[in-house]
Amino acid sequence: MAEDNRIPVTLIGLGSMGAALAEAFVGAGHPTTVWNRTAAKAEPLVAKGAVRAEAIGEAVAASDLVITCMTSYEATKQALEPAADALSGRTLITLNSGIPSHAREFAEWATGHGARFLDGAVKNVPQAVGLADTLIYYSGDKAVFDEYESTVKVLGGDTVFLGPDVDTAKLYEAAVGTTLLPALVGFFQGAAMLKKRGLEVSSMVPYSIKWLEMINSILPVLAEQIDSGDYSQAFSSIGLFHAAIDDEYQMGRDEDVDISWQAPMHDLLRRAVAEGHSEDNISALAEMFLKPEKKD
Template sequence: MERNDQSKSGLLLSENIAGDGDMMSSEERMPVTVIGLGNMGSALAEAFVRAGHPTTVWNRSAVKAAPLVAMGAVQADTVADAISASILVIVCLTTYDATIQALEQAGAGITGHTLVTLNSGTPFGARKMADWAAEHGVRFLDGAVKNVPSAVGKPDTLLYYSGDKAAFDDNETTLRVLGGDTVYLGEEPDLAKLYEAAVGATLLPALLGFFQGAAILKARGLPASTLVPYSIKWLEMIGSILPSYADEIDASEYTKPFASIGIMYEGIAYDHEIGEEANIDLSWQAPMHNLLRRAIEEGRKDHSISSLVELLRKRE
C-alpha cells in the first residue's frame, strides 16, 4: 500500500472513531508504528487502533497482522516502510538484540524517530539499546508493561518508562493509551528494566506458594478454586505491610519486628509436616529455609524478617 493510501486509511479510521467529546480530534492523534506482533505487541497495536491512532504494524510472520488490519491498522511490507510511516515507533520483540537486528533493516531511515522498547531484558540490555539509539540519532525510551496483554489499554494498567525526558513529555498522551497508570521513572535509560526486575522477583515465589496451597487442598479432595478468595485477601495483607518493610530496609533498622526471623524459622518444621501429610514436594522451599538458617547463625533471630535483605546483598 502506498504511503498516501496509508495516511488516508489512518485519517478515515480516526474520523470513524471520533465522536466521543473526551477523545482527541483526528488531527491530534499521532501516527504510531508497532513492530512485533506477539501477544503483547498485538495488544499494544490494538489499543492504538481502538483509540483512533493511525497505526502501522510489522511482524516477521505477516499473518499475525491480519486481525489488526481488519480493525483498521496498516500492514507494512518491510521494517523500513513501517518506520517511515510514523515518528513514534513502538517495538515489542523478544530481546534487545532482536530489536536491533530488526531496526537495522531500516538503515538511516530510523534517524530522527522516537523509539520505545517494550521487550523483555535486563538493565544492561537497556543501556546497550540506549547507546545504539544515540549512535543512530534516535530519541529513546525503554518501558515495561506490568500486566497481561488483555489488560493493555485499561485505566488502571501500569506501564513505566525511562530515558529521554523530552521524548516522554512529547508522547505521554499517546503512550497513556496503553494504560492509565503511566509513570516516568527518570533519565537513566535502564531504570524501567531495573524496576521490572525488582518487581518481577515476587512473581514466581508468590505463584509457587499458591500452587503449593492448591496441592495441599487437592490432596484432601478440595478444589483449588476454594483457595482463591482467601489467597487474595492474604496478598492484600502482604501489600499493606510492604511500606513498613521498605522503611526498615531503607533505615537498616530491624529491631522492632512485625514478624521476626525466629518465628519464620520455627515454621520450617510445620512446612515439612504438612508436606509429608499431603505428599507434596517442598524442595523448592529449601533455599528459603537455608536463608533463614543463615540468619539465625548470624544472630538475627529477633530481627525483622526484612533483615533477610542483608543476607541477599553480596559483600565485597
Template sequence: MSIQHRTPVTVLGLGAMGSALAAAFIEAGHPTTVWNRTASRVAPLVAKGAAGPETVTEAVAASPLVIACLTTYEATLEALEPAAANLKGRTLVTLNSGSPSAARRTAQWAHGHRARYLGGAIKNVPSAVGAADTLLYYGGDREVFAEYEPVLRVLGGDTVHLGPDPDLAALYEMAVGGTLLPALVGFFQGAAALQARGLEAESMVRFTVKWFEMINSILPVLAQEIDSGDYSRPLSSVNVFAAGAAHDADLGKEAGLDMEWHRPFHELLRRAVEAGKGEQSVAVLTEFLKEPVPERVPDPGTESVIVGGQ
C-alpha cells in the same frame, strides 16, 4: 482530537501484548502501522484499520514513534537491524523483558543510529491494555517522555516516568517482577496440597486474595525498614519464619509434594539466624541478599531447616 493525539505509531511485534497495544492505538484514532515476522498476525489488525507493510524498514519509516514489543532486547535489535538507517530522528520505545544492562545496550544502539529512546515496561496482562489503572513505566529523556506522554497514555492510565536513565524500567521490571514466580509457585503448592485431600484449588482463591491483601498492607512498613536500615521493631521476626520453615517438610511428606523450591529460602533464614539476626524483622534478609552466598559444606547428619531459630 488534537494533532498530537493522532501521532502516527508503529508497533513491531504482534504477540498477545503487541497486538493489544496496536489495537488500543487504532481504537484511539492514531494512524497505526504494524509489523511482525509472522505475517498472519498482521491481518486482524489491518482489518481494524492498521497499515501492514511487508518489511520492517517500511514499518519504521511510517511513523515518528516506533514501539517494539518483542520478547527480549536482543530480539528487538535483531528485528530492527535492517531498518537501522530509518531510525534517524524517530523515537524508539521498547516494551519487552530483559536486564538493565541489555536496556543500556539497546539505548546506546538507538542513540548510535540518531534515534531517541525510552525503555518501558507494562505491568499487566494484554486484556488490561488501555484501562485507566493499567501501569506502564518508562526510563529515558524526560523531554521525549513529555512529548509522547499523551500518546503512551493510550496504553494505560497509570503512566509513569521513572527518571532519565534508560534502564530504569528494566530495573524496576525485575525488582517488582521478582515477587511473581515465588508467589505463583506458593499458590500452586497450596493447590496441590488441597488436591491431595480431594479438595479443589478454587476453594482457596478467596483466602489467598485476602493473604495478598495483608502482604500489600505491610509492604510500606517493610520498605521503610529497608530504607532506614532499622530492623529492630519487627512485625514478624526472622525466628518466626525460621520456625515455620519446619512445617514445609511436614506438608511435603503428608501431601507427597516436591518442596525443594523452599531450600534457598530456608538457607537465607539460616544465614540470618547464624548471624544473630533472629529477633530482627524478616526484612533484614534484604541485607543478606546483598552478600555473596558463602560456601557451605553440607553436614549429612543435620536437617536443612532451622527450627525456632536454634
C-alpha cells in the same frame, strides 16, 4: 482525542502484548502501521484499521514514533538492523522484556543510529492494555516522554516516568517482578495440597486474596525498615520462620507434596540466623541479598 493529536505510530512485534498495544492505538484513532516476522499475525489488526508493512524498513519509515514489543533487546535489534539507517531522527520506544544492562546496551545502539530513545515496561497482562489503572513506566529521554506522554497514555492510564537513566524502567521491572513467580509457586503448592485431599482449589481463592491483601498492607512498613536498616520492631521475626522449617518438611511428607522448591528460602533463613538476625523482623532478609562491596 483531538484529530491533530492522532499522530502516526508504528508497532513492531505482534505477540499477545504487541497486538494489544497496536489495537489500543487503532482504537484511539492513531494511524497505525504494524510489522511482524510472521505476517499473518497482522491480519486481525488490519481488519480493525491498521496498515501492515511488508518490510521492516517500510514500517520504520511510516511513522516518526516507532514502538517495539519483542521478546528481548537482542530480538529487537535483529529486527531493526536492516532499517537502522531509517531510525535517524525518529523516536524509538521499547516495551520488551529484558534486564538493565541490556537496556543500556540497546540505548547506545539506538542513539548511535540517530534515534531518540525511551525504554518502558508494561506491568500488566495484554488484556489490561488501555485500561485506566494499567501501569506502564518509562525511563530515559525526558523530552521524549513529555512529547509523547498523551500518545502512550492510551496504552495504560497509570503512565509513569521514573527518571533519566535509561535502565531505570528495567530495574523497577526486575525489582517488582521478582515477587510474581515465588508468590504463584506458593499458591500452586497450596493448590496441590487441597487437590490431594479432593478439595476444589477455587475454594482457597478468597482466602488467598485476603492473605495477599494483608501482605500488601505491610509492604510500606517493610520498605521503611529496609530503607532505615532498623529491623528491631519485629512483628514477624526471622527466628519464627526459621523455627518452622522442620514442620514444613514434615507437612510435605504428611500431605505427600513436594516442597523442595523452598530449600533456597530455608537456606536464606539459616544464613540470616547464623549472622545474628534471629530476633529481627523478616524484612532483615533483604540484607542477605546485599553482596559486600569489593575493596580496591
